[in-house]
Amino acid sequence: xxxxxxxxxxxKKTRGQKNADGYFLCTEEGCRHPRTTFKKxxxxxxxxxxxxD
Numbered sequence: 302x303x304x305x306x307x308x309x310x311x312x313k314k315t316r317g318q319k320n321a322d323g324y325f326l327c328t329e330e331g332c333r334h335p336r337t338t339f340k341k342x343x344x345x346x347x348x349x350x351x352x353x354d
Contacts, residue, residue: 302326304335307353326350 302325304312309321312335318324327334333349 302328304350308350311350311353 304321304324304326308326309324312318312321312324321335323337324335325337327336333351334347335350
């Protein structure tokens with residue numbers, strides 16, 4: 302599922318991403334890891350995007 306606006310802003314702010322439009326949210330139960338279409342975990346450390354609506 303594509304990130305919503307609040308999730309994109311959170312990812313840019315906390316990870317220093319200039320553009321977070323290419324990221325998706327893993328929707329498996331309890332996961333919420335950001336991912337790209339090609340990499341399941343594009344970051345070296347694992348983290349979850351909190352509910353930021």
